[in-house]
Amino acid sequence: MEEKKMIKFNEQEKIDSVNGALALRPQINEIVDEICERGYSNICWLGVGGTWASAMQATVHMKEMSAIETWAENAAEYLTTGNKRITKDTVVIISSVTGNTKEVVDAIKKIKAEVGATVISFVDAKEAILLDLADYKISYPINEQLKFFMVADRFMFNNGEFEDYEDMYAEFDKYLAQDLVEVEKQAEPFAIEFAKKHWNDEMHYFVGAGNQWGATYSYAMCYWEEQLWLKTKSITSNEFFHGMFEIVTKETPVTIYIGEDAQRPLSERVANFIPRICANYTIIDSKDYELKGISEKYRKHLSHHVMHAVNNRIDVHMEIETRHPMEIRRYYRRLEY
Template identity: 65%
Template sequence: MRKFNEEKELSSMNGALHLRSQINEIIDKIHANNYQNICWLGIGGTYASAMQAVAHMKEKSALETFVQNAAEYVVTGNKRITKQTLIIISSVTGSTQEMVEAVKRAATTGATILAFLDIADSPLSKLANYVVSYPENEQLKFFMVADRLMYLAGEFADYDNFYQEMDQNFAQAIVEVAKKADSFAKEFAAKHHEDSMHYFVGAGNQWGATYSYAMCYWEEQHWLRSKSIEAAEFFHGTLEVIDRDTPVTVYVGEDMQRSLSERVAKFLPQICGNYTIIDTKDYDLLGISLQYRGLISPFVFHEINNRIDAYVEHINRHPMDIRRYYRQLKY
């Protein structure tokens, strides 16, 4: 298995889960101060993660929660963001230009800003009210925040039970996904590493990740053309350009929007001979109860996508770290 270190992965995920006591201390305090709404502020990959957090909450929550694109916030503002807003951000570098500008503007509203930063000492850290510093695992961090907020709002009664399973079994279950998916991923990469266009379809808590995978991985890191489309929207346009040879991948998860992705998966074989269905149901996830599988579907897909990336990168001899234009040219 290329680029796979089981111990490192386990330790990374378990370390992220251990942030929960720190996160809960922060969130419990914010909850006690009567926040009014929750804003997930991001751009690019973090905008996508923000979409996932909102989709994740929508299944259970009556709280007002929304995504805000950072660059759009800088020019348009958002009058729903006030001193009673909790803003959650995440950044690897802590220096993405749109994020720094957006958080500066947000800070003037008096909103409470919780930042997850891979690098603790960065421009963004100085602007946040709370900083949690730990590398990677963005989605896990976001979901832990969302889950605590819902728990405190009385919307997640079995929170303790769920996190008991997560703490005990999540990391190992996800690592097993990587092992099981590896040969599939290798074949997938061999078949699709030169696609002139690849369509990715996703729904629910996987939609943000689908958007991100097409844009932040295939386009940005592999320099491969791709388009993401919400499963619900697939039938309102995109289907008409799919033919026998068009590469289409559908993510079928186990959250409440499973049926929307299933609908695409069932329809596709009639018109397309080059589709791939990736279904979380094909993975065991030992120690995770049936009713929680949907909540962690995005992590299953993420692990499978990582495997695909490792092989596409190698076959194409295209290191994923290089950029043609980003941070090479000014914009």
């Protein structure tokens, strides 16, 4: 009997994509090393929507290891409130698929005109205004978190806060791409079941923490709401207990992402409690996926990639179950607003 082929899954393409991103590291390091040589005061990850979510992930990752001042700045908020912590000595890092996201373009224009901070720009497209405006630019598709984390890790390494840096990336270079496609394969039967069970939920709750939080927020908003037109709420694992959980009863659909970084106990706390009040919950734990060749101590750096790989398979099957093509938008970039 022939094995059933996974749809929308080009294994080689996925492997090449991750390896191509990892291969940007020498280029990234050259940029970061030059900035560190020159000196800088703080690091600002700037975005909006999904890229702001990635910025939150980079920030919590750095907070766990580093004394460098760093934060996630929402581009639209910067344009109104401003931020006096952004000076000529600040490093601003952005990422954009199209390279023309309005709020980010306007924010970077303002920063270049009024402040003169150093801007590092990642854009999927080959040509874009957000590349033109940057001091340092890298054009390469997808893998946003990987790009951000490579930048963050190099800054921390140069600051003497990441002893194992070379060793860790040696493992990633060798194993990560293959490991992530293996995660997708392992997740496939679960994803099929999950989509069949939840495609028609009136409302779905997603809970996460640490480097999974930005991904949880953006998965709920940028995938289920934006691309599947399904109602969701996302909440951090810690805040779950401060009000939100009062509306959870037996049939409320709740999905909890558990990673392996420092905030793992916060999500475990939700996972341990939820069976008492809910019979419609799902736990997605990065620990359940092998990641062959990766040392135990580096797994916490990869939890969000595991989650992303699992979600990739959920998306494929949600799109089928809902019969809702994920590329259509009702309003986004279709209306003036």
